[in-house]
Amino acid sequence: MSPPESRPTTLYQKLSHQNTVKQIDAEHVLLYIDLHILNEYTSPQAFSGIRSAGRSVFCPEAALAIVDHVNPTRDTAVDDMQDKQAAEQIRYLTKNCAEFGIEMFGLGDPRRGIEHVVAPEQGFIQPGMVVACGDSHTTTYGAFGALGFGIGTSDVEHVLCTQTVVYKLLKNMKVEISGKLSAGATSKDLIMAVIAEVGAAGAVGQAIEFGGEAIKNLSMAGRMTLCNMAMECGARAALIAPDQKTLDYLKGRPRSPSQKTFQRASNYWRSLASDAGAEFDRVVMIDASDVPPLVTFGTSPDQSVAIDARIPDPSSARTQKERDSLISALAYMDLTPGTLMTDIRVDHVFIGSCTNSRLEDLRDVARVVNGRRVADGVRALIVPGSQEVKRRAEAEGLAKTFTDAGFEWRHSGCSMCLAMNDDVLPPGARCASSTNRNFEGRQGRGARTHLMSPAMAAAAAINGKLTDIRRLGAVR
Amino acid sequence: MISRPLKPISGVAAPLPGSNIDTDVIMPKQFLKTINRENLANGAFHDLRFDEAGKPRPDFVLNQSGYDQTVILVTGPNFGCGSSREHAVWGLMQLGIRAIIGSGYGGIFFDNAMKNGLLLVTLDEADVAVLLRTISNPATAQIDIDLGAQEIIGRDGFARRFQMNPYQKDLLQSGQDHIDRTLDALGDIKAFQLDRLTQFPWLTFNADAGTAPSL
Known part of the structure; x- marks a missing residue:
């Protein structure tokens, strides 16, 4: 189908239109999925559904499976899965991929890591693609001008069987x-x-x-x-329209188009813009x-203030709803209105997640950490986004900087971002985190999360409290 | 997955007025490490329903007298935001929840609910506020939802029509399997795929596998 000629269209409209197999009604289309990424925790029931309905996987070549959510990240634990439920999820994904012919980066694979770090790193994500994955942060791929979005397990099954989703246009x-x-x-x-x-x-x-x-x-x-x-x-x-940076990033990656087709692909990629x-x-x-360095104080990612600001007073909220939200958030976070953000002490620091665990993030962290020590009483973890990021960080000497400073340096995985593995915060813990969600209980029941950049999280580790990176020096 | 035609929904509605109740709260992480869909009722709102010792928390509405048979939730804005975990929908349904009425939902949660036959009704925030007041007393918390007529009947004279996409309404009412419906168009999908891979040959799966250097 081609878009209406007369009207200028947005990049989103072009991409969604380009992959429309057919219109279903005014709001919905049957959308073709170019690449389907699977993980161990949102896919098992989809595969079971396929088996019980006696169906097959329509296009296994268009899928990639990655283990990332439940695996341990400790050196000693990766090969020794004490968590039997997690081991079962990994075993089942392995079996499903073998049986249906799907490529998988399992725990033994040097390419493994967090799906949204690995897929771009290996060149799977290219401009103009439509990518679905059973994970909400699939929006990551928009950085390449690819339409990426998260789906639930029923839709994972739907994509496996049909290579499409029934998609509501945005x-x-x-x-x-x-x-x-x-x-x-x-x-x-x-x-x-x-x-x-x-x-x-x-x-x-x-x-x-x-x-x-x-x-x-x-x-x-x-x-x-x-x-x-x-x-x-x-x-x-x-979405971000592709530019020269996008093309430079893609060149030479294992799954990028080969030299033979790269120029042709590039010509198309450059055309992708509103x-x-x-x-x-x-x-x-x-x-x-x-925009100053920001830190969340509440239990929703929109509850943030500048690091040099104070905790807002619920009585100054514009609406009753907002007031109620603030009161309940501050109660959970055990924080008092008017407190300076930089007076909030932390006992944990977590640097990782699909949001901020790439090599560049770790370089930012190293600049802050270099020559300093993690504060007494603070437990600080750095979990790289992929094994490739881990290897490079070690080769560059970043890992040594981290461990010298007292950080735990781990294998890759989602880890404490959602705490599905054994990296769980204890009740009442307060964590400076480079992750994406400060929801109640996200990193552990009764634990409190403050979201911020990796460099700010590193600064908090050094000072043992939320810290204005601009006052610490060593800013890039 | 195979669904069933949606039956009329009638029963006690419980108020959950908070904004942005996310799927981590609806189904905490410790219940996600399963390879099936069963035994998730205990996980639904687990940390709100139970204290650290596993005892019911009296401050949570579903533990309060009159709301123990709740089949409908009336929720604040952006209910079900966050993680894509469909376990949230499975758990709510296993807890006996059959419909949710609110002013808006997380996008993935909405899709997941519809796929499983959990009816999500969207009303204006002002109407939700009226309904929340009515059901705050268990004596007037009974609600009937008529999907055919797209109408909600509460007590104290509350009656509102609601919008519903016809395609989704039909799927809910017919109980037809979503995948079966799409497989009717398999010919179109195959033709589309062939065109797409011809036009953009580099999208051909693993076309270059083995030829590129490793990182």
Whole structure:
């Protein structure tokens, strides 16, 4: 199907239109999935469903399975799965992939890691693709101008059987970020600022396209952080038009197009952008130079303030709902209105997750940590996004910087971001975390999460309390 | 998955007015390490329903007298945001929840619910606020939902029509298997795939596998 010629269209409209097999009704299309990524925890029931219905996998070559959510990250534990339920999930994925002919990066594979780190790293994610995965942070792939979105297990089964989803078309939202990032602020702070601006539900039913000077200046890793966390304002898709940086990133990766076809693919990739004059349902403008390092204080990712600010007072909330949310969040977080953020002590620091665990993130952390020590009474973990990131960080000497400073240096995995493995916070713990969700109980029942950039989390580890990176020096 | 035609929904509704109740809260992580869909009722709202010792928390609405037979939840904005875990929907249904009425839902949660025959009704925030007040007393917490007429009847004269996408309504009412319905279009999908891989040959799966250097 080709888009209507007369009207300028958005990148989102082009991509969704391009993969439309057929229109179902005014709101829904049957959308073709170019690549389906599977993990061990949202796929088992889908495979069981296929078996019980006597169906087959329609196109196993278009799927890639990665173990990441439940595996331990300790050196000694990776090959010795004490957690029998987790071991069973991995065993079942292995069996399913073998039986249905699906490629899998299991625990023994040097390419393994967090799915949203590994798939781009290996060159699987390319501009113009539609990618589905049973994980909400599949929006990450928008950094490449690929339409990535999360699906539930029923849809995982649907994609396995049909290579499509029944897809509700989204509205178009533009987030234009002008200006340059100020010292100490990162792409994590940009997306946290966007989430605070539009709210946790502000982009439900929308695809966000990021544009503007600040986006152009972001590295691919920074763009992945941005698109990854767009999920936290409800966006079902996030997109950045491909540019030279995108092409440079893709060149020579194991699953990128070969030299033979790369030029042809590049020509197509360069064409992927919203037309001039394309209409957006909503436009949000942000000046990057106004964005300070941000930290969440509450239990929803939109509850953040500048690191040099104070905990907001619920009585100054604009609506009763907002007031109620703040009161309940502060009660869970055990925080008092008016407290300076930099007076909040932490006992745990976690640096990792599909949002912020790439090599560039770890370099940021190393710049902060270099020559310093993790504060007494603080347990600090660094979990690289992939084994490849781990190897490179070790080769560059970053890992030594971390371990010399007193950080635990782990194998890759989702780990304490959602605490499905044994990296769980104890009740009452307070954690500075480079992750994406500060939900109640997310990192452990009764544990409290403050979201921030990797560098800010590192600074918190050094000082034992939330810390303004701009006052610590060693800022890039 | 195989679903069943949605039967009329009638019963006690419980108020959960908080904003942004996420799927981590609806189904905490410790219940996700399973390879089947069963035994998730205990996990639904687990940390809100039970204290550390496993005793029911009296402050949680579903543990309160009059709400023990709840079949409908009336929720605050953005219910089911966050993680894609379909376990949240399975657990709610196993707990006896058959419908949710709220002003908006997380996108993936909405899709998951519809696939499983958990009816999600969207009303204006003002209407939800009225309903929340009505059901805050268990004596007036009875609600009837008529999917055919797209109507909610509560007590104290509460009656509202609601919007429902016809395709989704038909799937809920017919109980037809989602995959079967799509497999009717398998010919179209195959033709589409062939066109796409011809136009963009580098998308051919593993076309270059083994030829590229390792990282």
